[in-house]
Amino acid sequence: MESLGNVIMYVIIALTIIVFSVLAVTTKKILRSATYLLFVLLATAAIYFQMDYEFLGATQIAVYAGGIVVLFVFAIMLTHKPGEDAAPLTSHKRILGLVACGSGVVLCGVALFGYAKFCGQSLTEMGDFTIDKLGEMLLSTDKFGYLLPFEAVSVLLLACIIGGVVIARKR
Amino acid sequence: MPLSSTIYVLAIPFFMFLFLGLVGVKMPRKITGVLGVLGMAVTTVWAYAIAFTYFFGDGPQKVNDVYQQLVTTDWTWLSFYADKLVVKLGVLLDPISAMMLVVICTVSFMVHLYSLGYMSDHDGNPEKGFQRYYADLALFTFSMLGLVVSTNIFQMFIFFEMVGVSSYLLIGFYYGLQPANHASKKAFIVTRLADLFFLIGIMILSFYTKTFDFKEMMGANGGTICNAFTSAQGLTFMGCSVTGWALTFIFIGGAGKSAMYPLHIWLPDAMEGPTPVSALIHAATMVVAGVFLVARMFPLYVLEQGAMDIICVVGAFTAFYAAAVACTQSDIKRALAFSTISQIAFMMTSLAVSSAQGKLIGGHEAGLGYMASMFHLFTHAMFKALLFLCAGAIIHAVHSNENSKMHGLHKYMPITSIAFLIGCLAIAGIPPFAGFFSKDEILVACYEKGIGWGLWMSMVAGMTAFYMFRIYYLIFFWKKHEVHGEHAPKDQPWTMTLPLIILAAISVVAGFVPFGDLVTWNGKPLETHMNWSVAGASVGIALIGIGLATVMYRKENPLPDKLATMFKGLWTASYKRFYMDELYQFITHKIIFQGISKPIAWFDRIIIDGFFNLLGNVTNSASFGIRKMQSGSVQGYVSYYIIGAVLLAAITGAVILCI
Amino acid sequence: MFGCGLYGFITRKNMIAMLISLELMLNSVDINFVVFNRYLFPAQYEGMFFSLFAIAIAAAETAVAIAIIINVYRLAKNVDINQITKMKF
Numbered sequence: 001m002e003s004l005g006n007v008i009m010y011v012i013i014a015l016t017i018i019v020f021s022v023l024a025v026t027t028k029k030i031l032r033s034a035t036y037l038l039f040v041l042l043a044t045a046a047i048y049f050q051m052d053y054e055f056l057g058a059t060q061i062a063v064y065a066g067g068i069v070v071l072f073v074f075a076i077m078l079t080h081k082p083g084e085d086a087a088p089l090t091s092h093k094r095i096l097g098l099v100a101c102g103s104g105v106v107l108c109g110v111a112l113f114g115y116a117k118f119c120g121q122s123l124t125e126m127g128d129f130t131i132d133k134l135g136e137m138l139l140s141t142d143k144f145g146y147l148l149p150f151e152a153v154s155v156l157l158l159a160c161i162i163g164g165v166v167i168a169r170k171r
Numbered sequence: 172m173p174l175s176s177t178i179y180v181l182a183i184p185f186f187m188f189l190f191l192g193l194v195g196v197k198m199p200r201k202i203t204g205v206l207g208v209l210g211m212a213v214t215t216v217w218a219y220a221i222a223f224t225y226f227f228g229d230g231p232q233k234v235n236d237v238y239q240q241l242v243t244t245d246w247t248w249l250s251f252y253a254d255k256l257v258v259k260l261g262v263l264l265d266p267i268s269a270m271m272l273v274v275i276c277t278v279s280f281m282v283h284l285y286s287l288g289y290m291s292d293h294d295g296n297p298e299k300g301f302q303r304y305y306a307d308l309a310l311f312t313f314s315m316l317g318l319v320v321s322t323n324i325f326q327m328f329i330f331f332e333m334v335g336v337s338s339y340l341l342i343g344f345y346y347g348l349q350p351a352n353h354a355s356k357k358a359f360i361v362t363r364l365a366d367l368f369f370l371i372g373i374m375i376l377s378f379y380t381k382t383f384d385f386k387e388m389m390g391a392n393g394g395t396i397c398n399a400f401t402s403a404q405g406l407t408f409m410g411c412s413v414t415g416w417a418l419t420f421i422f423i424g425g426a427g428k429s430a431m432y433p434l435h436i437w438l439p440d441a442m443e444g445p446t447p448v449s450a451l452i453h454a455a456t457m458v459v460a461g462v463f464l465v466a467r468m469f470p471l472y473v474l475e476q477g478a479m480d481i482i483c484v485v486g487a488f489t490a491f492y493a494a495a496v497a498c499t500q501s502d503i504k505r506a507l508a509f510s511t512i513s514q515i516a517f518m519m520t521s522l523a524v525s526s527a528q529g530k531l532i533g534g535h536e537a538g539l540g541y542m543a544s545m546f547h548l549f550t551h552a553m554f555k556a557l558l559f560l561c562a563g564a565i566i567h568a569v570h571s572n573e574n575s576k577m578h579g580l581h582k583y584m585p586i587t588s589i590a591f592l593i594g595c596l597a598i599a600g601i602p603p604f605a606g607f608f609s610k611d612e613i614l615v616a617c618y619e620k621g622i623g624w625g626l627w628m629s630m631v632a633g634m635t636a637f638y639m640f641r642i643y644y645l646i647f648f649w650k651k652h653e654v655h656g657e658h659a660p661k662d663q664p665w666t667m668t669l670p671l672i673i674l675a676a677i678s679v680v681a682g683f684v685p686f687g688d689l690v691t692w693n694g695k696p697l698e699t700h701m702n703w704s705v706a707g708a709s710v711g712i713a714l715i716g717i718g719l720a721t722v723m724y725r726k727e728n729p730l731p732d733k734l735a736t737m738f739k740g741l742w743t744a745s746y747k748r749f750y751m752d753e754l755y756q757f758i759t760h761k762i763i764f765q766g767i768s769k770p771i772a773w774f775d776r777i778i779i780d781g782f783f784n785l786l787g788n789v790t791n792s793a794s795f796g797i798r799k800m801q802s803g804s805v806q807g808y809v810s811y812y813i814i815g816a817v818l819l820a821a822i823t824g825a826v827i828l829c830i
Numbered sequence: 831m832f833g834c835g836l837y838g839f840i841t842r843k844n845m846i847a848m849l850i851s852l853e854l855m856l857n858s859v860d861i862n863f864v865v866f867n868r869y870l871f872p873a874q875y876e877g878m879f880f881s882l883f884a885i886a887i888a889a890a891e892t893a894v895a896i897a898i899i900i901n902v903y904r905l906a907k908n909v910d911i912n913q914i915t916k917m918k919f
Contacts, residue, residue, distance in 0.1 A: 018834075021854050025838030030847055037850050044857050051868045053878055063885050068853065068892050075846055075896045079903040093806075093841050100810050101837035103817040108832055110824070137875070146879055153886045160890035164897040806840050806848075813836065 195302030365427020372420030429461025446563030486520030543612030568660035599636035608682035636716030644724035
């Protein structure tokens with residue numbers, strides 16, 4: 001059984017995620033939506049920290065919270081006049097969205113339900129996972145090495161940089 | 172010059188065709204023309220050298236005074252069924268192909284040169300498509316040369332088709348004019364129909380002899396005929412031997428190209444093309460392809476008397492029919508065209524009577540007709556090209572084909588007039604002009620076959636003299652020329668006059684070529700001797716024809732009109748070419764189109780097209796129906812995707828639960 | 831969180847808002863990976879690396895998407911998904 005502190009912590013984080021993600025998709029002001037997204041991302045990082053994946057959590061904060069959300073905010077600033085509201089939804093769309101959302105949730109729930117036995121299980125010890133080991137794994141070609149995807153991602157990023165420049169530059 | 176270089180005689184015109192056809196448009200017209208003429212000049216010199224080497228040089232082509240068939244180039248083009256069916260391309264030299272090289276190159280060169288003047292302007296405007304014209308001429312020359320040096324019957328068929336195509340292109344040269352279009356289509360379709368028979372003949376023949384190759388098929392130089400052929404003669408189909416059928420079919424192919432009755436209808440219309448083209452293709456070279464074909468297969472025809480009889484009858488009838496029509500035509504090119512048909516029929520008949528003497532193997536007169544036919548082919552090519560080129564010069568001067576617009580041109584165009592006179596004398600068979608010798612040989616061969624044949628052909632020869640001089644007088648005399656407009660007709664520039672003079676000179680002396688020593692069916696020299704009684708008779712009848720023409724047409728007089736009204740029916744029938752075109756029109760339109768093509772067209776349009784239209788319409792309407800689903804809205808797609816995923820999950824879950 | 835992302839993606843009209851929803855969904859999947867990795871196979875790190883790469887790719891994708899959106903905005907003065915129908919048949 002886990003410690004009570006962990007459980008309370010988890011409940012708080014989960015509630016934050018749920019509340020803010022609902023807010024993010026329902027709020028009328030787009031800038032607020034981006035702000036709520038930031039909170040969701042931070043809470044996600046918190047979950048990672050709770051799982052002892054410190055590096056992942058740090059990446060989440062740095063890339064998502066630090067990079068992407070700022071990008072969003074810039075984009076919103078560029079494409080919106082301040083104080084502009086989102087256009088009202090048609091009821092048809094809303095119902096469709098709700099149905100899809102509900103069925104998605106049900107689907108995920110059913111799938112997750114098969115693993116319900118893990119509920120309440122305490123975290124097992126993870127072994128010594130350090131940053132230098134992670135670095136080695138990223139750059140090794142052994143069985144658990146990730147050099148190939150690492151290189152693929154670097155090429156992808158390069159392509160994105162070039163693509164972004166090409167698309168966004170003025171003609 | 173080594174004989175193996177014959178291939179270059181073909182290569183030069185082909186290269187000229189490609190070169191002028193592809194880049195000619197980019198060049199000035201003058202340069203194109205001069206290049207074409209130069210290319211042809213080289214080819215001509217080369218061909219002369221080859222022919223000279225073949226006939227008079229020492230080498231493998233002549234063994235014990237017998238000319239051999241020599242394959243100088245041999246190349247396997249296609250090979251099927253483990254070499255059981257092999258199609259080769261190559262160059263075969265023997266007396267007739269060497270002779271044909273000379274004929275084709277001479278006439279073609281003359282025509283190239285002549286066209287420089289003739290095609291330079293069209294009623295005062297620069298001729299459109301001058302470069303195309305020269306490219307087509309080169310293509311034609313290449314195809315015709317390829318035809319005569321074919322080593323096998325399949326190659327011959329290929330080149331047969333190619334001369335057909337280039338003839339089509341050249342007849343339809345003025346494609347802006349409706350008659351030219353119709354004429355080119357007519358020529359192509361009629362010869363195509365004949366070529367179908369040719370192809371069937373090839374198939375039957377090669378099926379039984381197991382080969383396409385001329386040398387294999389009939390043994391070299393009249394030696395042993397292919398055994399397969401002789402054994403196949405035993406097989407019969409509908410009362411005749413299969414080889415007889417095959418050879419008759421092949422003859423029909425030749426008859427289509429050589430305009431034998433009843434497949435002659437395309438040739439008069441083919442005169443819609445430029446006049447030099449008529450001279451080259453429809454007088455001198457292409458139309459004798461059929462004669463050449465029969466000559467090439469001659470050793471086989473000898474063995475099939477039935478096929479020979481058919482050729483003989485067709486030839487004799489055509490000669491008379493065409494001569495009769497030529498007597499009344501008012502369009503000079505048409506009259507010349509019918510004269511051509513008649514003369515080619517002479518050659519055909521001569522070939523056919525040649526084997527009828529029944530004493531071929533070792534006989535004294537063996538193959539006289541063959542030699543005479545080739546001789547006449549040679550001389551006829553020269554003087555008929557001359558006549559056509561003269562006609563071209565006249566047409567160029569007065570801008571009309573009708574002889575009613577000419578009359579009395581002798582004063583204005585003396586050179587042309589004399590050249591035309593020489594051509595007429597040659598074709599009429601007056602010594603010492605070329606036609607006399609060759610026609611005399613033909614008549615001798617015909618009398619050998621039977622006195623009836625001889626008399627018939629002599630009569631046609633007389634008619635020839637009559638109608639040729641009728642044309643001559645109507646063009647150059649009859650009455651004073653009425654000068655229209657400011658400029659009187661005059662002799663044409665040197666590019667057009669020079670070929671006339673050269674050809675006239677050849678027409679005078681060509682008769683003295685010792686053909687009997689050079690071109691015979693088995694390569695051995697043939698002793699010819701003047702048959703003075705036949706020669707005298709034929710000269711006499713020719714003089715009668717000329718005299719008649721002189722009386723009727725020398726000066727303007729009412730006699731021809733009186734005769735025309737007296738024999739009105741006959742005259743009109745002859746003028747209308749005995750209603751052959753109308754008959755064809757009736758058969759094709761009323762019977763074939765109405766009876767056969769219409770139902771087929773209906774079936775095609777309603778049933779087959781309908782089925783595919785249905786398929787197309789169903790697809791079309793279906794795609795219009797579902798087009799809305801492709802809305803481009805990503806959100807809609809996601810919704811559908813999710814719904815689909817949920818349904819899939821539900822079905823999977825249900826299945827798992829059931830199991 | 832995934833459901834919310836889905837709902838947002840379907841209902842939002844603004845392209846940026848749709849992108850935000852997309853990020854939500856991606857994150858939810860990341861969390862799933864990490865959690866299952868942590869609970870089922872604590873000695874291995876596939877899930878974690880998967881998330882790591884997913885984050886990297888998501889960042890790249892967002893950058894390009896925003897570049898496109900800004901470009902579209904420049905052309906159409908609009909980022910509404912329903913009104914950009916210029917290239918529609």
